[in-house]
Amino acid sequence: MVVLYFLLLWIELHDVFPRASNVADTIISSQSLSDGQTLVSQGGSFELGFFSPGNSRKRYLGIWYKNIPIRTFVWVANRENPINDFSGVLMINSTGSLVLLIHTNGSGTVIWSSSLSKEADHHQINPIVAQLLDSGNLVLKDEKGSEPESYLWQSFDYPTDTLLPGMKVGWDLRSGLNRRLTSWKSADDPSPGDLSYGIELHNFPEPSMWKGHTKIYRAGPWNGIRYSGAFDLRPNPLYQFDFNLSQEAAFYTYQLKNKSVITRTTLSPTTNSYDRSTWVEVDRTWEVYVSVPRDHCDSYGLCGAHGICVISESPVCECLKGFMPKSPESWNSMDWSNGCVRDKPLNCPEDGFAKFEGVKVPDTTYTWVNTSKNLKGCQAKCLANCSCMAYTNTDIRSGGSGCAMWFGDLIDIRQLPASGQDLYIRMPNSELSMWANNWSKMKSAVVTVAAIATVSGMLIISLILSSFTTFKKKTKANNVGVCRNKDHNIEVQKEDQELPLFKLTTIANATNNFSPNNKLGEGGFGAVYKGALLDGQEIAVKRLSMNSRQGLTEFKNEVILIAKLQHRNLVRLLGCCIQGEEMMLIYEYMPNKSLDYFIFDQTRSKLLDWSRCFHIICGIARGLLYLHQDSRLRIIHRDLKASNVLLDDEMTPKISDFGLAKNFESDQNEARTRRIVGTYGYMAPEYAIDGLYSIKSDVFSFGVLLLEIVSGEKNRGFDHPSHSLNLIGHAWKLWNEGKPFELMNALYMDSCSVSVVLRCIHIGLLCVQQHPEDRPNMSYVVLMLDNESPMPQPKQPGFFIGRNPLEEPNSSMRKPCSNNELTLTSLEAR
Numbered sequence: 001m002v003v004l005y006f007l008l009l010w011i012e013l014h015d016v017f018p019r020a021s022n023v024a025d026t027i028i029s030s031q032s033l034s035d036g037q038t039l040v041s042q043g044g045s046f047e048l049g050f051f052s053p054g055n056s057r058k059r060y061l062g063i064w065y066k067n068i069p070i071r072t073f074v075w076v077a078n079r080e081n082p083i084n085d086f087s088g089v090l091m092i093n094s095t096g097s098l099v100l101l102i103h104t105n106g107s108g109t110v111i112w113s114s115s116l117s118k119e120a121d122h123h124q125i126n127p128i129v130a131q132l133l134d135s136g137n138l139v140l141k142d143e144k145g146s147e148p149e150s151y152l153w154q155s156f157d158y159p160t161d162t163l164l165p166g167m168k169v170g171w172d173l174r175s176g177l178n179r180r181l182t183s184w185k186s187a188d189d190p191s192p193g194d195l196s197y198g199i200e201l202h203n204f205p206e207p208s209m210w211k212g213h214t215k216i217y218r219a220g221p222w223n224g225i226r227y228s229g230a231f232d233l234r235p236n237p238l239y240q241f242d243f244n245l246s247q248e249a250a251f252y253t254y255q256l257k258n259k260s261v262i263t264r265t266t267l268s269p270t271t272n273s274y275d276r277s278t279w280v281e282v283d284r285t286w287e288v289y290v291s292v293p294r295d296h297c298d299s300y301g302l303c304g305a306h307g308i309c310v311i312s313e314s315p316v317c318e319c320l321k322g323f324m325p326k327s328p329e330s331w332n333s334m335d336w337s338n339g340c341v342r343d344k345p346l347n348c349p350e351d352g353f354a355k356f357e358g359v360k361v362p363d364t365t366y367t368w369v370n371t372s373k374n375l376k377g378c379q380a381k382c383l384a385n386c387s388c389m390a391y392t393n394t395d396i397r398s399g400g401s402g403c404a405m406w407f408g409d410l411i412d413i414r415q416l417p418a419s420g421q422d423l424y425i426r427m428p429n430s431e432l433s434m435w436a437n438n439w440s441k442m443k444s445a446v447v448t449v450a451a452i453a454t455v456s457g458m459l460i461i462s463l464i465l466s467s468f469t470t471f472k473k474k475t476k477a478n479n480v481g482v483c484r485n486k487d488h489n490i491e492v493q494k495e496d497q498e499l500p501l502f503k504l505t506t507i508a509n510a511t512n513n514f515s516p517n518n519k520l521g522e523g524g525f526g527a528v529y530k531g532a533l534l535d536g537q538e539i540a541v542k543r544l545s546m547n548s549r550q551g552l553t554e555f556k557n558e559v560i561l562i563a564k565l566q567h568r569n570l571v572r573l574l575g576c577c578i579q580g581e582e583m584m585l586i587y588e589y590m591p592n593k594s595l596d597y598f599i600f601d602q603t604r605s606k607l608l609d610w611s612r613c614f615h616i617i618c619g620i621a622r623g624l625l626y627l628h629q630d631s632r633l634r635i636i637h638r639d640l641k642a643s644n645v646l647l648d649d650e651m652t653p654k655i656s657d658f659g660l661a662k663n664f665e666s667d668q669n670e671a672r673t674r675r676i677v678g679t680y681g682y683m684a685p686e687y688a689i690d691g692l693y694s695i696k697s698d699v700f701s702f703g704v705l706l707l708e709i710v711s712g713e714k715n716r717g718f719d720h721p722s723h724s725l726n727l728i729g730h731a732w733k734l735w736n737e738g739k740p741f742e743l744m745n746a747l748y749m750d751s752c753s754v755s756v757v758l759r760c761i762h763i764g765l766l767c768v769q770q771h772p773e774d775r776p777n778m779s780y781v782v783l784m785l786d787n788e789s790p791m792p793q794p795k796q797p798g799f800f801i802g803r804n805p806l807e808e809p810n811s812s813m814r815k816p817c818s819n820n821e822l823t824l825t826s827l828e829a830r
């Protein structure tokens, strides 16, 4: 009965509106398409006509697959304005637009029309036609025109819920056209549902999916290969895909590789997902094979700000390293929406960046992009702006390029099972230094490779092994006593801290009976051994050589001074051992040896990035400040140099070797000695020449050390092809030529902050000025390192021309010490 009715109707309509029978896929100005008639694309893939979806009786104009038995609509024209009868007619009006009319009371009413993508040329000779292409695209064009650019309008620009091969989702930035997908309300109702998918046009555009006004999924920005979060989007035999980002456009599109494959992506209102499905002819069914959101971790912002979603974990949400739940109570009850806050506040500009590997980068709403910057430039830019929270490359192809920076909270990060990228998140340096231990473990693989390649491989491997052993906090020593031995005239006053006295047998056992294998090196007055106490604590034992009493003064000095000092940037004396002829100092063991071991070695200095170097510089400065002014004593170290700065397992610098240190009365500012001790290259001129020492001579040494750390070069032994200046002179020359940055060790290029490096060089030059009164004191140095206050211009440094007078090769004064780096302890000035 119904069939008969339709048949009659069809015949009736057919009579009233002549069928476009001349060309199967085209209607021209004089023709129209009415309900009951269809256009079939030339290849026979798609059909355009009127339909009623599901159980609905309303009529819509749409496009569907011609050869698929399950009627599948890919486009709907009048989705918001359904027709209640069969009177719909599609035609081209006099102005060249495609219009959908209904007939009411004998006159036509337009219920849908193609907005003009392009103004029709009123003077054109050829008629305008509407054609259904075999791609499923309904286009309006000049009859002779065949280029997409000449289309006056195309249905591909006004997608409904389906993205066919060749369609675009995203923006035409010239016209402002935004191609978005919007789901049907239901299978019976093609009117716009609340699920939509489109490209958000931020500085760093990214697609996202919305349900009403709520973002429910974010694919992540395009990284040159795929969307950052689309780990499963990879080259495949079915289709190729691309994201086009330029001044004129920002869109995603895909093309079939094999034209006989039928595939599409659709927004599904029933599952709230965006699905790619493929027609499987043998099963006569649409097979969904990718669907987003894929899992719980794809739910937008599930873990809140600074949370990271790890799908393999239970629960899936964690705070990013360095962050903790903002509201632990709700976090623990699996409400992660409050997110996470920092463990330690930022301390801009003294921050660094932590690398998070294999992630989907955060929401790009508040981003800034410069595609010409590299990662290094990106870091510098981000570090320089205290509101920049993270950065990474915009394009991860061929090693990475471009710069994206994030501002504000970092939202919707997930750990990806594959194909994730690196994200560098701002962290206070104090946080980063806490991770240094993990860092050294992480890098150990790299070291191992380097180690194999070097002759001195064994040394480095032992370094790795030692850095793996975590330094245990000192448990109470069971052999406590006051370190006192009348025989050797070493007295530690009663009010002084108790210094444990170790038995010789304890130390002998700990060091494997001073086995050569345990020997770490030769210090100023004897060998240094590594050992382990019975409780597992690792120690370094400095043993005054038996055959020489030369170091006795230094030994006493060190015991007396260092026992009273406690600072995180000073090496800690655990005790001493005085028995018979043996005299030993027992220190905490520093697994990472000394600073010179790293900074002057090309391979090992790769393990230090700039933020770590800066951390070390600041630590030394604070240690020295403590000696000069903050401790109970007023101490001048007199032998500050790279090899006297030890590094613990977190690469925290510890000033060591107080053998030459002098205790000053607090009102005493300067002293003169006949016994000039110290190390060439680090000695201030007034001290080396006149024997005058003060806290300012330590400042000079600090300045030298600072320039050495920045440049990776030794002051003494510095060799430049074009001049004979030493490192100080070289730095001074570059400074005056306006290019101090060239002093920096190229290895830090990737990690450095230009402004902080320049600041360090500036401070270094201030410290090595010729006249002690011009040099800043350490509290001013620490202040200058800490903030960006203006600094005075440095004046001419001391000892900048090649060798200093004491170092002339034929000078008799050179004799006592043949090794440049060894502290000169026996040089007597006349």
Ligand SMILES: *[C@@H]1O[C@H](CO)[C@@H](O)[C@H](O)[C@H]1NC(C)=O
Binding pocket: 258, 259, 260, 261
């Ligand atoms: C294209 O796909 C069809 C159907 O899956 C297959 O039979 C044909 O071999 C494919 N052609 C190419 C060139 O891969």
Ligand SMILES: *[C@@H]1O[C@H](CO)[C@@H](O)[C@H](O)[C@H]1NC(C)=O
Binding pocket: 370, 371, 372, 373, 377
């Ligand atoms: C982008 O970076 C390049 C290279 O650092 C720079 O020359 C250019 O000025 C930057 N552009 C903007 C808009 O900041």
Ligand SMILES: *[C@@H]1O[C@H](CO)[C@@H](O)[C@H](O)[C@H]1NC(C)=O
Binding pocket: 368, 384, 385, 386, 387, 388, 407
């Ligand atoms: C930091 O970057 C933001 C965003 O680009 C900008 O608005 C702000 O002015 C910058 N601040 C500084 C100090 O450069």
